[in-house]
Amino acid sequence: MKYSNLLVPTLRDAPSDAEVISHKLMLRAGMIRKLAAGIYTYLPLGLLTIRKVETIIREEMNAAGAQELLLPIVMPRELWEESGRWPVYGKELLRFKDRHERDFCFGPTHEEAVTDLVRNEIHSYRQLPLALYQIQTKFRDEVRPRFGLMRGREFIMKDCYSFDRDEKAATETYWRMFEAYKKIFKRCGLEFRPVEAGTGEIGGTLSHEFHVLAGSGESEIFASDDPDIAYTDEKVPADKICPKTKQPLKSFRGIEVGQVFYLGTKYSEAFKATYSDAEGKPQHLVMGCYGIGVGRTAAAAIEQNHDANGIVWPLGISPYSVQVIPIAVDDENVRNISFDIYEKLQKQGVDVLIDDRSESPGVKFKDADLIGIPLRVK
Amino acid sequence: MKYSNLLVPTLRDAPSDAEVISHKLMLRAGMIRKLAAGIYTYLPLGLLTIRKVETIIREEMNAAGAQELLLPIVMPRELWEESGRWPVYGKELLRFKDRHERDFCFGPTHEEAVTDLVRNEIHSYRQLPLALYQIQTKFRDEVRPRFGLMRGREFIMKDCYSFDRDEKAATETYWRMFEAYKKIFKRCGLEFRPVEAGTGEIGGTLSHEFHVLAGSGESEIFASDDPDIAYTDEKVPADKICPKTKQPLKSFRGIEVGQVFYLGTKYSEAFKATYSDAEGKPQHLVMGCYGIGVGRTAAAAIEQNHDANGIVWPLGISPYSVQVIPIAVDDENVRNISFDIYEKLQKQGVDVLIDDRSESPGVKFKDADLIGIPLRVK
Numbered sequence: 001m002k003y004s005n006l007l008v009p010t011l012r013d014a015p016s017d018a019e020v021i022s023h024k025l026m027l028r029a030g031m032i033r034k035l036a037a038g039i040y041t042y043l044p045l046g047l048l049t050i051r052k053v054e055t056i057i058r059e060e061m062n063a064a065g066a067q068e069l070l071l072p073i074v075m076p077r078e079l080w081e082e083s084g085r086w087p088v089y090g091k092e093l094l095r096f097k098d099r100h101e102r103d104f105c106f107g108p109t110h111e112e113a114v115t116d117l118v119r120n121e122i123h124s125y126r127q128l129p130l131a132l133y134q135i136q137t138k139f140r141d142e143v144r145p146r147f148g149l150m151r152g153r154e155f156i157m158k159d160c161y162s163f164d165r166d167e168k169a170a171t172e173t174y175w176r177m178f179e180a181y182k183k184i185f186k187r188c189g190l191e192f193r194p195v196e197a198g199t200g201e202i203g204g205t206l207s208h209e210f211h212v213l214a215g216s217g218e219s220e221i222f223a224s225d226d227p228d229i230a231y232t233d234e235k236v237p238a239d240k241i242c243p244k245t246k247q248p249l250k251s252f253r254g255i256e257v258g259q260v261f262y263l264g265t266k267y268s269e270a271f272k273a274t275y276s277d278a279e280g281k282p283q284h285l286v287m288g289c290y291g292i293g294v295g296r297t298a299a300a301a302i303e304q305n306h307d308a309n310g311i312v313w314p315l316g317i318s319p320y321s322v323q324v325i326p327i328a329v330d331d332e333n334v335r336n337i338s339f340d341i342y343e344k345l346q347k348q349g350v351d352v353l354i355d356d357r358s359e360s361p362g363v364k365f366k367d368a369d370l371i372g373i374p375l376r377v378k
Numbered sequence: 379m380k381y382s383n384l385l386v387p388t389l390r391d392a393p394s395d396a397e398v399i400s401h402k403l404m405l406r407a408g409m410i411r412k413l414a415a416g417i418y419t420y421l422p423l424g425l426l427t428i429r430k431v432e433t434i435i436r437e438e439m440n441a442a443g444a445q446e447l448l449l450p451i452v453m454p455r456e457l458w459e460e461s462g463r464w465p466v467y468g469k470e471l472l473r474f475k476d477r478h479e480r481d482f483c484f485g486p487t488h489e490e491a492v493t494d495l496v497r498n499e500i501h502s503y504r505q506l507p508l509a510l511y512q513i514q515t516k517f518r519d520e521v522r523p524r525f526g527l528m529r530g531r532e533f534i535m536k537d538c539y540s541f542d543r544d545e546k547a548a549t550e551t552y553w554r555m556f557e558a559y560k561k562i563f564k565r566c567g568l569e570f571r572p573v574e575a576g577t578g579e580i581g582g583t584l585s586h587e588f589h590v591l592a593g594s595g596e597s598e599i600f601a602s603d604d605p606d607i608a609y610t611d612e613k614v615p616a617d618k619i620c621p622k623t624k625q626p627l628k629s630f631r632g633i634e635v636g637q638v639f640y641l642g643t644k645y646s647e648a649f650k651a652t653y654s655d656a657e658g659k660p661q662h663l664v665m666g667c668y669g670i671g672v673g674r675t676a677a678a679a680i681e682q683n684h685d686a687n688g689i690v691w692p693l694g695i696s697p698y699s700v701q702v703i704p705i706a707v708d709d710e711n712v713r714n715i716s717f718d719i720y721e722k723l724q725k726q727g728v729d730v731l732i733d734d735r736s737e738s739p740g741v742k743f744k745d746a747d748l749i750g751i752p753l754r755v756k
Binding site: 005006007009033035036039040041042043044046047050065067068069070071072073074075076079091094095096097098099104106113116117120121130132136137139141143153154 | 383384385387411413414417418419420421422424425428443445446447448449450451452453454457469470472473474475476477482484491494495498499508510514515517519521531532
């Protein structure tokens with residue numbers, strides 16, 4: 001892509017309401033713009049990073065045996081009455097009436113919709129295990145949205161729901177997803193730690209959060225030096241605990257970017273979602289759910305990877321992998337050599353940005369430092 | 379993909395509320411399921427076709443010089459007051475209040491949001507031309523949603539907005555998009571015709587609709603036998619009119635899947651969206667907008683391409699390109715040969731589905747006829 005054809009409105013200073021570094025840098029690097037409190041437009045450069053995170057998630061979810069679908073954003077009240085969450089979910093659930101005065105909500109999570117689908121389509125143990133995921137725009141009407149994509153109201157999330165025959169199979173699925181999450185955050189190039197967590201409004205009995213480590217992190221977490229070891233207790237199966245877990249846990253600051261939940265039969269009981277076992281007896285489906293905040297992952301990556309001049313993207317989620325910066329683009333020789341490199345890289349399938357603007361080297365380097373593409377050809 | 383790992387709940391009969399053939403076949407082929415009136419879940423097979431249509435659109439929009447971004451779904455009332463559409467847009471605009479009792483709407487179209495963005499970021503003629511597009515879930519609160527994805531309330535749409543210096547440049551952009559649309563529907567494998575159209579609630583002075591031809595089409599249109607010729611009058615530039623346009627127009631039945639609009643300065647005047655020309659004088663941006671209903675295109679493809687047994691996908695938008703159907707999957711020899719073909723095709727990058735179920739040939743062929751993947755290996 002030619003820089004001159006790309007809308008990248010970089011800013012010298014961030015607006016005063018941007019408090020954290022990722023919010024400031026995403027605004028300054030021309031990745032996002034605010035439309036309303038907690039509601040952002042993803043500009044081309046921001047969307048490219050979002051898509052890279054999504055692609056990594058999609059590949060690892062597929063590899064873990066999950067299938068992609070797309071549930072509706074708008075859901076009827078009746079579904080949320082059935083789970084019991086309509087009266088108890090707070091004002092974060094955005095509720096409204098359609099033109100016929102029927103109650104609906106804008107989905108912040110989709111246990112209801114997916115359990116309703118599965119109770120209608122799954123009847124036999126032969127159809128199990130089943131794991132369904134989607135990557136979707138969701139809405140949570142935060143009382144005080146802030147920190148840009150970190151605590152927005154409208155946000156992009158991957159949510160996955162698993163359905164198994166029994167506790168044993170569901171626990172295996174839980175740990176397979178746990179491993180998939182580790183692969184995802186590794187491929188994103190992030191330092192992270194899984195830690196045990198509560199289950200909040202989602203419910204269930206076992207849960208881990210995945211935290212990206214950053215000095216600016218919102219939470220203090222206790223974890224091993226080794227990211228492959230979950231902070232763990234007796235609920236973790238033996239093969240997940242290796243001798244190294246005996247090492248002392250350390251304190252880190254973390255930003256939560258994903259969470260996995262063992263749900264059990266909370267939703268399948270509420271929705272009477274059953275299957276027939278090998279003896280033909282009805283059994284409740286045993287569920288898990290698994291979320292990743294896509295925009296939040298991009299923001300956390302910046303909290304972890306930046307310097308005084310701007311973002312320093314991990315290669316896996318950089319909007320472009322390589323940036324070619326011809327210093328004197330008006331010099332025919334420089335221009336030819338630069339475009340030659342650019343075109344050769346493109347032919348090899350490398351996603352490359354060339355700064356073809358007639359700007360001074362100072363302006364170009366300042367913008368390049370700000371947008372933070374990790375590989376540069378000058 | 380193995381059929382046994384894919385949620386494809388095929389049905390012998392369609393629910394009684396499905397009136398048109400695409401709605402019936404999408405339900406029967408396990409592509410979609412209804413959650414509420416006009417609100418559907420895209421099951422894995424349905425989503426695969428949606429993604430194929432999206433990929434074709436994305437490639438042709440990029441080739442036409444447009445950049446992808448993502449605008450918010452939820453927009454504040456103030457923006458729609460500024461364009462003047464808040465009081466006049468009908469009940470199709472889903473309006474609601476957030477937790478602080480502020481008015482918002484769920485976007486059915488995004489002229490407001492994009493013009494607001496552009497007035498803040500574009501200042502000089504040097505930044506023009508600019509074309510921005512997104513592929514997004516939108517909502518239109520239809521009084522009587524029906525026909526499945528054909529007239530849903532929640533729907534996936536590609537919408538593109540162009541910004542030019544003057545009428546001449548904007549008209550050139552309009553016709554470049556017109557040509558891009560022809561390429562898109564050709565690559566989707568569809569018989570279609572562009573026809574002149576009114577501009578409705580969007581506004582503007584010149585517009586064409588793109589209709590997929592089908593005996594069941596909702597509208598009667600008049601067009602040339604040659605899809606490369608727009609039904610045309612004196613507003614069309616000379617180089618778009620060739621002698622063949624003098625041939626008599628014929629009547630077809632069509633399903634509208636896309637529309638292009640020359641907007642002029644309607645929104646840039648309302649939003650005071652100006653740029654400085656070469657003399658430093660402020661000028662209003664001259665706009666166009668360009669929509670394609672993604673789900674509607676998939677549904678229209680089925681209206682045009684089906685037989686008594688099910689869907690007959692055009693290759694370009696089939697959920698999978700090839701289906702391998704081993705008749706006796708329990709016979710080791712048949713199984714080995716089938717999986718060998720399957721794996722070889724996969725290695726060559728072909729998206730292939732293998733029906734590895736222990737079902738009778740009758741069941742497999744019936745399902746294959748229903749889901750309609752065009753290339754089969756039996």
